[in-house]
Amino acid sequence: MCSDSRWRHGLLALATVGVMACADAEPEVLALAEDVGSATHDPTITVSDNEFGPDELVVQAGTEVTWDWQGGSAHDVVGPDFESPLQDSGTFTHTFEEAGTYTFVCSPHAGMTGTVHVLP
């Protein structure tokens, strides 16, 4: 009886952690907001320890975005339909063909997130 209720409690705790992790860092494509501003002329995002700079970028559809590793630690870039290797130097590129707002994360670092707004 006692062990059965402990087991249930453990399961509930695991489920709660799972939900929180998803809400914090699940890459997704969102509808594009009206007022995201105009497209940048420099579609490059620096990957440093531990943030993306800038962490928000606006581009036209069809633009190739480059992530450029400058930090000393290993990071990756994981979006809804693209994923870089886990690396500590070099670059990664992805071309955004469809309008929308794309969130991306660094999978080892929970607070390391960024957004690309793609204009039609």
Ligand SMILES: [Cu+2]
């Ligand atoms: Cu990272």
